[in-house]
Amino acid sequence: MARIRIEGLGKVFGATRAVDDVSLDVADGDFLVLLGPSGCGKTTLLRMIAGLIQPSTGRILVEDRDITYLPPRERDVAMVFQSYALYPHLSVERNIGFPLRAARRPKAEIATRVREVAGQLELDGLLGRRPRELSGGQRQRVALGRALVRDPRAFLMDEPLSNLDAKLRTATRTELTALHRRLGSTFVYVTHDQVEAMTMATRIALLDGGRLEQVGTPTEVYDQPASVFVAGFLGAPPMNLLPATVAGRDGQVVLTAGGVDISLWPGGADSTEVTLGIRPEHLRVLPAGAPAPAARGRLTGTVTGIENLGSEEVGWLGVGTGDAASAAVAVRGPRPLGLAIGDRVTLIVAPEHVHLFSRDSGRRLTWQPDAKVPRPSRPVDLTTTGA
Numbered sequence: 001m002a003r004i005r006i007e008g009l010g011k012v013f014g015a016t017r018a019v020d021d022v023s024l025d026v027a028d029g030d031f032l033v034l035l036g037p038s039g040c041g042k043t044t045l046l047r048m049i050a051g052l053i054q055p056s057t058g059r060i061l062v063e064d065r066d067i068t069y070l071p072p073r074e075r076d077v078a079m080v081f082q083s084y085a086l087y088p089h090l091s092v093e094r095n096i097g098f099p100l101r102a103a104r105r106p107k108a109e110i111a112t113r114v115r116e117v118a119g120q121l122e123l124d125g126l127l128g129r130r131p132r133e134l135s136g137g138q139r140q141r142v143a144l145g146r147a148l149v150r151d152p153r154a155f156l157m158d159e160p161l162s163n164l165d166a167k168l169r170t171a172t173r174t175e176l177t178a179l180h181r182r183l184g185s186t187f188v189y190v191t192h193d194q195v196e197a198m199t200m201a202t203r204i205a206l207l208d209g210g211r212l213e214q215v216g217t218p219t220e221v222y223d224q225p226a227s228v229f230v231a232g233f234l235g236a237p238p239m240n241l242l243p244a245t246v247a248g249r250d251g252q253v254v255l256t257a258g259g260v261d262i263s264l265w266p267g268g269a270d271s272t273e274v275t276l277g278i279r280p281e282h283l284r285v286l287p288a289g290a291p292a293p294a295a296r297g298r299l300t301g302t303v304t305g306i307e308n309l310g311s312e313e314v315g316w317l318g319v320g321t322g323d324a325a326s327a328a329v330a331v332r333g334p335r336p337l338g339l340a341i342g343d344r345v346t347l348i349v350a351p352e353h354v355h356l357f358s359r360d361s362g363r364r365l366t367w368q369p370d371a372k373v374p375r376p377s378r379p380v381d382l383t384t385t386g387a
Contacts, residue, residue: 002028002062002063002076002077002153002154002186003025003026003027003028003062003063003186004024004025004026004049004060004061004062004154004186004188005024005025005026005060005061005062006022006023006024006025006026006045006049006058006060007023007058007059007060007061008021008022008023008057008058008059009021009022009023009045009048009055009057009058009059009060010022010055010056010057010058011041011044011045011048011053011055011056012056017210018041018044018210019041019044019045019048019055019210020041020209020210020211021057021058021211022041022045022058022207022210022211022212023058023212024205024212024215026154026186026188027186027203028186029184029185029186030186030187030202030203031177031180031187031189031200031201031202031203032186032187032188032189032201032202032203032204032205033189033190033191033196033197033200033201033203033204033205034046034188034189034190034191034205034207035191035192035194035197035204035205035206035207035233036192036206036207036208036213036233037192037208037233038192040207040208040209040210041207041209041210041211042190042192042207043158043159043190045207046156046158046188046190047158048060049077049156049188050072050075050077050079050156051067051070051071051072051075052072052079054069055068062075062076062077062153062154063153076152076153076154077152077153077154077155077156078146078147078148078150078152078154078155078156079147079156079157079158080143080144080147080155080156080157080158080160081143081158081160082158082159082160082162082163083163084131084139084140084142084143084160084163085143086131086139086142086143086146087131088130088131088132089130090130091127091128091129091130092118092123092126092127092128092129092130092131092134092142093114093118093127093128095131095142095145095146096114096117096118096123096127096142096145096146096149097110097111097113097114097149098146099146099149099150100113100114100149100150113149114127114149117145117148117149118145120145120148120179120182121141121142121144121145121148121179122141123138123141123142123145126138126142135168136163136164136165136168137164137168137171137172140160140161140163140164140172141172141175143160144160144176144179148183152185153185153186154185154186154187154188155185155186155187155188156188157187157188157189157190158190159190159191159192160176160189161173161191161193161196162191162193169196173196173199173200176200177199177200180200189201194233194234194235194236197218198218198222198234199218201217201218202217203215203216203217204216204217204218204221206221206229206230206233206234208229208233213226213227213229213230214226214227214230221234222234222235224364225239225277225355225364226363226364227357227362227363227364228241228275228277228357228362228363229362231277231355231357235279235280237280237314237330237332239277239278239279239280239355240276240277240278240279240280240283240329240330241275241276241277241357242257242260242275242276242319242327242329243257243273243274243275243276243359244256244257244260244273244274244275244276245257245271245272245273245274246264246269246271246272246274246356247269247270247271247272248267248268248269248270251266251267251268252264252265252266252267253265253266253267253268253269255274255276255297255354255356257276257319257320257327258319258320258327259299259300259301259319259320259327260276260297260298260299260300260319260320261297261298262276262297262298262349262351262354263297263351264297264351264354265351273359274356274357274358274359274365275356275357275358275359275362276354276355276356277354277355277356277357278299278329278349278353278354278355279353280314280330280331280332281332281333282349282350282353283299283329283331283332283333283347283348283349284331284333284347284348284349285315285331285333285337285338285339285345285346285347286298286345286346286347286348287338288345292346292348293348296348296349296350296351297348297349297350297351297354298346298347298348299317299319299329299346299347299348299349300319300320300344300345300346300347301317301318301319301320301327301329301344301345301347302317302318302342302343302344302345303315303316303317303339303340303341303342303343303345304316304317304318304328304341305341306337306339306340306341308335309335310335311334311335312332312333312334312335313332313333313334313335313336313337313339314330314331314332315330315331315332315337315339316328316329316330317329317330317331317345317347329347331347
């Protein structure tokens with residue numbers, strides 16, 4: 001097990017800054033997922049930790065030992081590649097035992113260790129087979145076994161499930177999470193799949209354009225996104241984001257936009273342009289003719305599409321009138337939502353489910369809540385939170 005510290009790490013390829021001043025502290029026994037879109041720098045960052053790419057700036061420490069420029073074999077970390085990188089001419093047994101043979105360990109020790117790892121990964125009955133005789137999930141486990149047999153201080157994984165079909169990915173996610181719990185080892189895992197990140201990670205590090213946007217538990221990054229990028233990347237559908245204005249009206253702080261009117265809390269505020277964020281699952285359809293519950297904001301729009309997800313349904317609305325009618329808003333809930341294309345409907349939302357972001361920087365805006373009230377109750381503090 002190992003604690004990994006990354007301090008001001010950067011990598012430049014020609015005129016492209018692939019990783020830009022990233023600092024991370026991966027705790028001993030953490031399952032940290034590096035998450036982000038293609039080209040955000042997550043694989044480059046992982047390869048620098050592994051020693052496959054040398055950084056342009058910064059340093060990497062494992063348990064206070066500076067490994068920034070050590071060759072990969074001296075770092076005591078194990079890499080599991082997206083392509084598995086198995087030797088096609090070797091059996092499963094010899095593939096798993098290869099790192100120990102390369103280190104010239106005694107044959108008896110190699111045999112014992114291979115049997116132990118094969119048992120952990122349920123590969124006992126496959127030791128005599130070649131990679132071509134295995135399914136994608138079995139090959140993935142062999143690649144993991146080759147890393148595990150070394151008993152490394154940390155495991156580095158570069159999208160190891162991307163070649164599996166959907167059903168097998170789900171099963172293998174569960175296996176990897178259970179393995180992490182059993183081993184208590186440090187995992188650093190790269191993926192662009194938010195479902196993998198949310199279901200497997202103890203912490204998520206979101207990257208965009210080579211920069212670190214936010215680090216936190218899956219609950220923290222989903223419920224309190226630090227930026228418009230994080231809010232728009234996580235979720236299916238992602239958070240609804242609309243231009244809006246915060247201002248005081250009749251003793252209330254009110255959020256308004258085309259088709260949107262949300263009373264946030266008692267008080268006053270200067271008129272300020274913001275970006276409004278609401279998760280689709282936090283919106284509810286108000287039945288025709290029914291009065292809106294107290295302390296609920298309203299969004300009014302026209303239904304433009306409906307998606308059947310089986311147990312759930314997603315409705316798409318064009319919210320607002322005139323120029324604002326192009327603003328698309330998603331609502332998600334148990335099927336059926338009771339919507340029909342062309343309906344003019346009202347959606348309601350509780351003020352505590354409203355997120356505000358700076359229109360200029362895209363960073364999250366915060367306010368000071370009243371300790372006696374479980375929802376925001378004072379004027380917005382127009383200062384941005386960091387990652």
